[in-house]
Amino acid sequence: MVEFSASWRLVRLDELGTVERGRSRHRPRDDPSLYGGKHPFVQTGDVKAAGLKLRQYTQTYSDVGLAQSRLWPPGTLCITIAANICDTTILAIPACFPDSIVGFTATPEVAEVVFVKYALDHAKQRFSGISRGATQDNLSVEKLLSQQLHVPPLEDQRRIASILGAYDELIDVNRRRIALLEEMARRLFEEWFVHFRFPGHEGHSIVETPDGPLPKEWSFRPLEEMLVLQRGFDLPTTARTPGQYPVIAASGVHGNHREAKVCGPGIVTGRSGTIGKVLLVHEDHWPLNTTLYVKEFRLASPAYGLHLLRRLDLGTRSGGAAVPTLNRNHLHRLLIACPPPELISLYEQNAMEQLKAVRLIERQNGILAASRDLLLPRLISGELLVSVAERELEAVA
Numbered sequence: 001m002v003e004f005s006a007s008w009r010l011v012r013l014d015e016l017g018t019v020e021r022g023r024s025r026h027r028p029r030d031d032p033s034l035y036g037g038k039h040p041f042v043q044t045g046d047v048k049a050a051g052l053k054l055r056q057y058t059q060t061y062s063d064v065g066l067a068q069s070r071l072w073p074p075g076t077l078c079i080t081i082a083a084n085i086c087d088t089t090i091l092a093i094p095a096c097f098p099d100s101i102v103g104f105t106a107t108p109e110v111a112e113v114v115f116v117k118y119a120l121d122h123a124k125q126r127f128s129g130i131s132r133g134a135t136q137d138n139l140s141v142e143k144l145l146s147q148q149l150h151v152p153p154l155e156d157q158r159r160i161a162s163i164l165g166a167y168d169e170l171i172d173v174n175r176r177r178i179a180l181l182e183e184m185a186r187r188l189f190e191e192w193f194v195h196f197r198f199p200g201h202e203g204h205s206i207v208e209t210p211d212g213p214l215p216k217e218w219s220f221r222p223l224e225e226m227l228v229l230q231r232g233f234d235l236p237t238t239a240r241t242p243g244q245y246p247v248i249a250a251s252g253v254h255g256n257h258r259e260a261k262v263c264g265p266g267i268v269t270g271r272s273g274t275i276g277k278v279l280l281v282h283e284d285h286w287p288l289n290t291t292l293y294v295k296e297f298r299l300a301s302p303a304y305g306l307h308l309l310r311r312l313d314l315g316t317r318s319g320g321a322a323v324p325t326l327n328r329n330h331l332h333r334l335l336i337a338c339p340p341p342e343l344i345s346l347y348e349q350n351a352m353e354q355l356k357a358v359r360l361i362e363r364q365n366g367i368l369a370a371s372r373d374l375l376l377p378r379l380i381s382g383e384l385l386v387s388v389a390e391r392e393l394e395a396v397a
Contacts, residue, residue, distance in 0.1 A: 007152060007153050007156075008150050008151060008152045008382055009150070009151055010148040010149070010150060010151075011148060011149060011151050012145050012146075012147070012148055012149075013104060013116070013120075013144060013145055013147075013149065014145055015110070016104075016106060016107060016110055016111035016116055016149075016151065017104055017105050017106040017107045017110070017111055017113075017116075018104070018105045018107075019102060019103075019104055019141060019144070019145065020102070020103050020105075021081075021099050021101075021102050021103075021141055022069075022070070022072075022096070022097040022098045022099050022100070022101040022102065022103060023068070023069045023070045023096075023098070023099060024068065024069055024098035024099055025068040025069070026064075026065075026068040029098075033062065033064045033065075034061060034062060034064055034065035034068070035059060035060065035061060035062060035065060036060060036062055037060050037061050037062030037063055037064075037065060037066070038060060039060055039061040039062070039063075039065065039066045039071065039095075039096055040057045040060060040061075040093055040094070040095040040096065041057065041059045041060055041061045041065065041069075041095070041096045041097070041098075042054060042057050042078065042091070042095045042096065042097040042101065043057075043058065043059060043097070043098065043100075043101075044080045044082065044083045044084055044087070044100050044101060045058070045083075045084075046058055047078050047080050047084075047087045047088065047089050047101065048080070048084050048087045050089035051089065051168055051171060051172055051175065052089065052090060052114070052117070052165060052168035052169065052171075052172060053089065053090050053091075053092040053168075053172060054078065054089040054090065054091055054092055054093070054095070055092045055093060057095065061096050065096070066096060069096040069097075069098075070096060071094050071095070071096055072091060072094065072095055072096065072097065072103050073091070073094055074091050074092055074093055074094060075090065075091065075105070075106075075113060076090070076091045076103045076104070076105055077089075077090050077091075077103070077104040077105075077106070077113050077116060077117055077120075078090070078091060078097060078101050078102070078103060078104075079101065079102040079103075079104060079120060079144070080100065080101055080102075080139075081100060081101065081102055081131075081138065081139040081140065081141070081144065082100035082137070082138050082139070083100060083137075085124075085127060085128045085131045085137050085138075085139050086120060086121075086123075086124045086127040086128060086131075086139060087124075088117045088120050088121060089117075090113060090114065090117060102141060102144060104116065109154070110154065111151070111154070111157065112154065112157040112158045112161045114161035114164075114165050115151075115157035115158070115160055115161040116149075116157075118160070118161065118164050118376055118379075118380055119149045119150075119151065119380055120149070121376065122376055122377055122380040122381070123147065123149060126147060127139055127143075127144070127147065130143050130146070130147070131143065150380070150381070150382065152382070156386055159386045159390065160379050160380070160386055160389075163375065163379065163386070163389050163390060163393055164372055164375060164376055164379065166393060167368050167369070167371060167372035167375075168372065170368055171365050171368050171369060171372075174361045174364060174365050174368075175365070177361055178358050178361050178362065181354045181355070181357055181358050181361075182354075182355075182358060184354055185303065185307065185350075185351040185354045185355060186307060186310075188347065188350060188351060189304070189307035189308075189311070189347065189351070190311075192339070192343065192347060193307075193308075193337065193339060193347075194311070196214075196215050198215075198339070198343055199343075199346070201215065204216050204217065211335055212337075214337055215339075217340055218337060218338060218339050218340070219338050220335045220336065220337060220338065221299070221335070221336055221338040222332060222333055222334065222335060222336070223312075223331055223332050223333070223334045223335075223336050224298075224332035224333070225298055225299060225338070226298055226299045226300040226305070226308065226336055226338065227267075227294050227296065227297050227298055227299075227300040227305050227308075228294065228295045228296040228298065228332075229292045229293070229294060229295065229328040229331060229332065230292065230293060230294075230295035230328070231271060231289060231291075231292060231328070232248070232261075232268070232271070232286075232287035232288045232289045232290065232291040232292065232293055233261050233286060233287065233288065233289060234288075234289050235247060235257065235286055235288055235289075237255075240255060240256075240257045241257060241258045241259075242255075242256060242257070242258065243256055243257050243258025243259065244256065244258070244283075245257050245258070245259065245260040245283065245284055245285055245286055246281065246283060246285045246286070247285070247286045247288060248268045248279065248281060248285055248286065248287045248288060248291055248293075249270075249274075249288050249290055249291065250269075250270030250271060250272060250273045250274040250275070250277070250288075250290040250291055251270065251273075251274040251277065252277065252279065254288065257286050259286065260283075260284035260285055260286055261285070261286045261287065262281075262284065262285055262286070262287060262293055263284050264281050264282050264283045264284050264285060265280060265281065265282045265302040265352075266280075266281050266285060266287075266293055266294055266302070267279065267280055267281070267293065267294040267302060267305050267306055267309065268281055268285070268287045268291050268292070268293045268294075269291060269292050269293075269309060269314055269326070270290065270291060270292075270314075270326065271289075271290055271291050271292045271325065271326045271328075272290045272323060272324070272325050272326070273290055273323060273324065274290075275314060275315045275317075275318040275324045275325075275326055276313070276314050276315025276316075278306060278309045278310045278314065280302060280303070280306045280355055282355075282356070282359045292326060292328050292331075299338060299341065299344065300344065301344060301345070301348040302348070302352065303347065303348050303351035303352045303355055304344050304347055304348055304351070306355075307351070308336065312331070312334065314326060314331075317330070317331065375389060
């Protein structure tokens with residue numbers, strides 16, 4: 001058991017700053033008048049995806065939505081208390097959030113907000129343990145404040161926050177690089193294959209066809225002539241043996257296994273449950289039976305096929321009342337504007353270089369996150385001296 005320095009103390013979160021629950025007073029919550037404006041509205045999923053600082057969000061409030069909520073300033077620590085428990089991030093922008101998120105504002109003379117975030121991350125398992133519910137886990141503000149955190153003097157909080165934050169800042173920079181590279185590949189696809197402004201397009205007239213206008217030498221073909229989708233493979237959790245190959249579920253990577261079913265690069269999308277997410281998987285992999293994977297690239301290629309399927313907005317094409325389900329046979333019949341093979345090949349050369357760079361940066365982020373996660377419990381518990389950690393960080397910088 002770690003013995004804390006005499007300068008460390010046990011405190012509740014509200015002894016370090018102000019703790020307030022988010023606001024979403026209007027009922028029903030899904031009233032359309034609340035949404036679609038200019039005010040960022042952060043939800044639990046956004047917090048989970050954010051990392052150290054939150055800059056991106058998936059929903060906005062209108063002025064009506066803002067009036068029944070509250071705009072929190074940058075620097076507010078967001079803590080999820082429903083759905084996913086005790087995920088944390090710090091607002092880098094002014095934003096609203098609902099009552100499934102708690103906002104913490106540090107008292108400057110007492111606490112460093114970045115340290116508090118990492119202290120909560122370290123205690124996440126403990127908070128999850130007291131949040132178990134019969135139907136849904138829930139961490140009330142009362143439960144949140146019932147637990148104490150070990151906290152060093154303010155100067156040590158700042159030094160610990162600086163060390164751990166250095167890793168997360170690098171991860172954040174890499175995430176923005178990834179977003180830029182992915183956006184470049186997406187925009188190139190749209191420019192060439194949606195707006196028909198491909199290299200040499202000036203010499204190709206647009207002709208009217210029964211299915212719509214197309215550049216000369218293009219044709220409409222069913223998706224099945226471009227690529228073939230197939231249902232993934234059963235692999236219960238109990239049958240998995242840890243290994244080097246990613247297991248892909250409808251929502252994304254779901255662990256790993258010693259065996260692969262599909263050679264990379266490949267494309268996987270959700271078939272049941274989570275619909276609409278389309279992934280390019282560079283490595284050999286095992287797509288689960290809740291997914292569809294590309295069994296055969298015919299006229300399409302991996303980078304082209306990725307953006308082709310994303311453009312189809314698969315989330316709007318599912319059936320099933322209780323559980324959304326995607327039928328590959330229905331998708332195979334969709335008509336696609338098919339360009340000449342040499343144009344697909346040229347796009348593949350350009351886009352795949354960008355997507356390979358994305359994968360390389362993702363691996364770098366994995367290494368950075370693993371290094372941070374090794375340091376975090378040792379620093380937050382006081383097991384590792386701050387001065388020693390600073391020297392280690394300087395050595396790898």
